[in-house]
Amino acid sequence: xxxxxxxxxxxxxxxxxxxxxxxxxxxxxxxxxxxxxxxxxxxxxxxxxxxxxxxxxxxxxxxxxxxxxxxxxxxxxxxxxxxxxxxxxxxxxxxxxxxxxxxxxxxxxxxxxxxxxxxxxxxxxxxxxxxxxxxxxxxxxxxxxxxxxxxxxxxxxxxxxxxxxxxxxxxxxxxxxxxxxxxxxxxxxxxxxxxxxxxxxxxxxxxxxxxxxxxxxxxxxxxxxxxxxxxxxxxxxxxxxxxxxxxxxxxxxxxxxxxxxxxxxxxxxxxxxxxxxxxxxxxxxxxxxxxxxxxxxxxxxxxxxxxxxxxxxxxxxxxxxxxxxxxxxxxxxxxxx
Amino acid sequence: xxxxxxxxxxxxxxxxxxxxxxxxxxxxxxxxxxxxxxxxxxxxxxxxxxxxxxxxxxxxxxxxxxxxxxxxxxxxxxxxxxxxxxxxxxxxxxxxxxxxxxxxxxxxxxxxxxxxxxxxxxxxxxxxxxxxxxxxxxxxxxxxxxxxxxxxxxxxxxxxxxxxxxxxxxxxxxxxxxxxxxxxxxxxxxxxxxxxxxxxxxxxxxxxxxxxxxxxxxxxxxxxxxxxxxxxxxxxxxxxxxxxxxxxxxxxxxxxxxxxxxxxxxxxxxxxxxxxxxxxxxxxxxxxxxxxxxxxxxxxxxxxxxxxxxxxxxxxxxxxxxxxxxxxxxxxxxxxx
DNA sequence: ATGAAAGCGCTAACAG
DNA sequence: CTGTTAGCGCTTTCAT
Numbered sequence: 001x002x003x004x005x006x007x008x009x010x011x012x013x014x015x016x017x018x019x020x021x022x023x024x025x026x027x028x029x030x031x032x033x034x035x036x037x038x039x040x041x042x043x044x045x046x047x048x049x050x051x052x053x054x055x056x057x058x059x060x061x062x063x064x065x066x067x068x069x070x071x072x073x074x075x076x077x078x079x080x081x082x083x084x085x086x087x088x089x090x091x092x093x094x095x096x097x098x099x100x101x102x103x104x105x106x107x108x109x110x111x112x113x114x115x116x117x118x119x120x121x122x123x124x125x126x127x128x129x130x131x132x133x134x135x136x137x138x139x140x141x142x143x144x145x146x147x148x149x150x151x152x153x154x155x156x157x158x159x160x161x162x163x164x165x166x167x168x169x170x171x172x173x174x175x176x177x178x179x180x181x182x183x184x185x186x187x188x189x190x191x192x193x194x195x196x197x198x199x200x201x202x203x204x205x206x207x208x209x210x211x212x213x214x215x216x217x218x219x220x221x222x223x224x225x226x227x228x229x230x231x232x233x234x235x236x237x238x239x240x241x242x243x244x245x246x247x248x249x250x251x252x253x254x255x256x257x258x259x260x261x262x263x264x265x266x267x268x269x270x271x272x273x274x275x276x277x278x279x280x281x282x283x284x285x286x287x288x289x290x291x292x293x294x295x296x297x298x299x300x301x302x303x304x305x306x307x308x309x310x311x312x313x314x315x316x317x318x319x320x321x322x323x324x325x326x327x328x329x330x331x332x333x334x335x336x337x
Numbered sequence: 338x339x340x341x342x343x344x345x346x347x348x349x350x351x352x353x354x355x356x357x358x359x360x361x362x363x364x365x366x367x368x369x370x371x372x373x374x375x376x377x378x379x380x381x382x383x384x385x386x387x388x389x390x391x392x393x394x395x396x397x398x399x400x401x402x403x404x405x406x407x408x409x410x411x412x413x414x415x416x417x418x419x420x421x422x423x424x425x426x427x428x429x430x431x432x433x434x435x436x437x438x439x440x441x442x443x444x445x446x447x448x449x450x451x452x453x454x455x456x457x458x459x460x461x462x463x464x465x466x467x468x469x470x471x472x473x474x475x476x477x478x479x480x481x482x483x484x485x486x487x488x489x490x491x492x493x494x495x496x497x498x499x500x501x502x503x504x505x506x507x508x509x510x511x512x513x514x515x516x517x518x519x520x521x522x523x524x525x526x527x528x529x530x531x532x533x534x535x536x537x538x539x540x541x542x543x544x545x546x547x548x549x550x551x552x553x554x555x556x557x558x559x560x561x562x563x564x565x566x567x568x569x570x571x572x573x574x575x576x577x578x579x580x581x582x583x584x585x586x587x588x589x590x591x592x593x594x595x596x597x598x599x600x601x602x603x604x605x606x607x608x609x610x611x612x613x614x615x616x617x618x619x620x621x622x623x624x625x626x627x628x629x630x631x632x633x634x635x636x637x638x639x640x641x642x643x644x645x646x647x648x649x650x651x652x653x654x655x656x657x658x659x660x661x662x663x664x665x666x667x668x669x670x671x672x673x674x
Numbered sequence: 675a676t677g678a679a680a681g682c683g684c685t686a687a688c689a690g
Numbered sequence: 691c692t693g694t695t696a697g698c699g700c701t702t703t704c705a706t
Contacts, residue, residue: 003683014693019685026686027691046450050396051683053387054698061430061453069419070412079406082433086440091453093398094429096419103423113383115338116398116428225621258621261598284562284595340699351677356701363702364675388699391682 002043010039022047049091053115061091062305063117065107065125069096072251072279073294077123077145080298088306093117097125108134119305122149141308143315145301153315155301157292157322163200163246165324166274166290170244171208174332175272177216178205179234179242181227181252184219197248197276216242220252227255235263235271243333244272250279250289257285257329268331278325286328292320339380347376359384386428390452398428399642400454402444402462406433409588409616410631414460414482417635425643430454434462445471456642459486460635478645480652482638490652492638494629494659500537500583502661503611503627507581508545511669512609514553515542516571516579518564518589521556534585534613553579557589564592572600572608580670581609587616587626594622594666605668615662623665629657 008015013032020026021036028036039045053059062085066074082092093116095107108131112120120135124146127135132150135142144154170178180201202212218234220226227247234256235241247253253275260271267273267286275282278291297320304315345352350369357363358373365373376382390396399422403411419429430453432444445468449457457472461483464472469487472479481491507515517538539549555571557563564584571593572578584590590612597608604610604623612619615628634657641652 005683015684016686016694017692020692023685029691032691044446044450046447048391048683049451049453050387050390051698052685054385054391054700055683055685057685057698059387069406069416070409072407075407075412078431079433082406082431083435086433086443086448089447091448092431094415094419094431096416096423098420106423109381110383110426111423111428113381114386116386224618228621255621281561284565284592341701342699352700353677353679353702354675357676360701366675369675385699388682389701391684392699392701394682394701 002045004045004047006043007036007039007045010043011035059116059118060089061093061117062302063093063095063112063120065095065097065120065122067097067123067125069094073146073277074123076294077298077301080295080300081121081123081302082298083295084299084302088302090118090302090306104131112138119143119309121145121301121305122152125149141305141315143301143305143308145297148317153304153317155297155304155318155320158319159196160200160203162276162290162292162322163197163248164204165200165322166246166276167201167204168208169288169324169326169330170246170272170274171204171210173244173272173330175242175244176210176333177213177242177244178210179216179218179245181218181220181230181234181245181247181256183248184221201246215240220255222249222252224251224255224258227252228259229255231256231259232263235260235265242271244274244330246274248276250275250277250282250287253287253289253329254279254281254285257287267329269334272330272333274330282325283327288327288330289325291323291325296320339382341382341384343380344373344376344382347380348372394452396453396455397426398430398454399639400430400432400449400457402432402434402457402459404434404460404462406431410483410614411460413631414635414638417632417637418458418460418639419635420632421636421639425639427455427639427643441468449475456480456646458482458638458642459489462486478642478652480638480642480645482634485654490641490654492634492641492655492657495656496533497537497540499613499627499629499659500534500585501541502537502659503583503613504538504541505545506611506625506661506663506667507583507609508541508547510581510609510667512579512581513547513670514550514579514581515547516553516555516582518555518557518567518571518582518584518593520585521558538583552577557592559586559589561588561592561595564589565596566592568593568596569600572597572602579608581611581667583611585613587612587614587619587624590624590626590666591616591618591622594624604666606671609667609670611667619662620664625664625667626662628660628662633657 004015004018008018017032018036021028021033085092119141122144142152144152146156148154182198218230220230245256253273256273265271275287275289278289282289307313308315341352341355345355354369355373358365358370405411422429456478459481479489481489483493485491519535555567557567582593590610593610602608612624612626615626619626644650645652
């Protein structure tokens with residue numbers, strides 16, 4: 001394991017010059033720069049993260065907090081983060097923030113305290129007051145993605161606008177009985193998203209002069225399986241069934257499509273469905289949806305964070321773009337004739 | 338930020354004793370132990386990873402190499418790894434090994450060289466000879482999950498046995514025309530899995546005295562979308578269509594089920610389908626499958642690695658259990674009458 | 675069982 | 691622009 005001394009010797013300069021040449025901090029003559037570069041690559045020298053971290057206080061490592069990994073949205077954001085960080089020479093250290101309070105406590109009181117990371121990205125995590133305090137007490141740059149976090153600049157789509165758009169798409173096609181599949185109050189606690197989505201849905205209806213029919217609003221946990229289950233309930237009774245459904249996630253929307261098929265309903269003649277996400281499966285099901293781009297959200301979060309680390313800008317919360325993608329799951333309702 | 342000196346002072350002992358008490362290395366009297374523990378928690382002291390790493394050479398951090406994150410299998414393994422490592426007080430640092438050769442090179446020549454990790458878990462990554470050499474040159478404990486890696490103890494299911502089991506299930510039901518959806522030669526390079534799965538399929542047929550019909554064997558990329566596409570081809574011609582399909586992943590199997598439905602085929606009367614994984618969606622589709630438990634594979638990999646780190650055991654490659662889960666997607670073929 | 679002290683490998687004043 | 695040097699906070703001999 002070559003050390004900085006070896007490089008200094010080989011390059012015929014002092015260790016300080018090596019440090020400067022390799023880190024790009026401080027002035028180094030072109031000649032020295034070249035000599036160092038050459039010696040370093042000859043020796044296969046790479047700066048030790050521990051030594052550098054100890055001396056400088058900078059680790060070139062970012063902590064990422066996620067509630068679950070095995071889920072399209074989180075995995076996509078994580079990929080974006082990881083890709084962007086790597087490009088900048090940063091490592092990504094992953095902390096899964098489950099429901100287990102012991103584990104959570106350990107993360108905030110040990111893992112994040114041991115100075116392994118320069119900053120933290122929190123993806124859609126819901127924190128207790130205490131946890132939030134602990135996070136801020138780190139005194140490190142923080143960026144949120146997804147759910148808003150008090151005091152933390154956060155990137156997320158405008159959930160209310162998203163669902164208003166989806167609902168309006170259906171209303172504009174002529175649907176009047178528009179169902180809603182959202183998050184349960186339980187998942188509400190984690191995401192804060194469903195309630196905003198619900199509000200957007202209700203707002204769109206109100207603007208169209210339509211009353212909310214509680215019978216048409218059901219809750220699931222954002223998965224395809226639950227989407228299927230609740231949609232079957234919603235669609236089972238031909239007398240009360242909606243002609244269209246707005247689902248707060250593509251996975252639930254696809255569950256609803258499968259339920260409709262199993263009930264013998266044809267899309268879009270008998271039922272229109274709109275989702276949210278533009279999940280990788282949306283196309284396969286011809287699902288009309290509102291696209292959000294989690295991968296890109298991750299990359300953006302990294303960009304914001306690095307700015308903060310470099311002291312360039314006071315990161316600000318930010319609404320991300322969303323876009324209606326119309327496919328074959330929506331059309332005008334069948335005329336009752 | 339309290340340092341070890343502060344703790345030493347507060348506990349009335351030397352820094353050496355604090356270090357010993359907190360790390361559990363070396364002998365410490367019960368009294369000193371208690372005093373240190375108390376002082377540390379009073380001060381909210383946590384060992385600095387950089388300082389400890391620099392002094393000891395141990396980082397309490399494990400590097401995980403994955404080809405992609407946004408995929409059920411990888412995300413599940415990763416969750417298992419992350420959970421198990423956290424339980425042991427280790428951090429998880431993620432390296433996504435894409436196809437980009439520049440990025441890959443950077444990972445092996447920089448990221449893994451900077452001594453940030455004590456050991457590496459490689460999940461289903463296919464390495465070049467050079468990369469493999471670089472990995473071994475780290476001289477750190479290594480464990481593989483999924484695809485076998487030369488010279489690295491690896492955990493994985495017996496792919497040949499898995500597909501032989503799936504195929505045999507279909508044969509035992511009386512199917513004779515059994516199709517196969519496997520990986521393409523392109524994905525073969527990454528996984529090495531498809532070829533083993535293909536071999537198991539062929540072995541099962543051979544043992545039943547059935548010749549492989551190349552017309553019935555198609556390739557996809559392990560996704561639902563491609564599974565759908567190739568299955569439509571496979572099932573389109575009623576004269577040549579198989580009565581059963583064995584797919585090398587549940588996602589492809591589900592794609593095949595969707596294709597069959599779109600072609601007006603009833604499962605399991607007109608077509609039986611078997612997958613591999615026991616993906617979270619398998620139940621929704623009533624898919625008969627061979628379960629492998631990636632989350633558990635991740636946990637096991639961690640256990641093996643920690644043993645190696647502690648110098649306890651020479652980790653050995655290992656076949657993991659798999660299990661046939663019979664659901665409603667398989668039955669006897671319809672009698673031609 | 676405990677303490678003193680020598681590093682671990684690097685960075686960042688500081689002096690020139 | 692460059693070199694010297696004092697730490698960064700901890701671990702680990704080596705004594706005692």
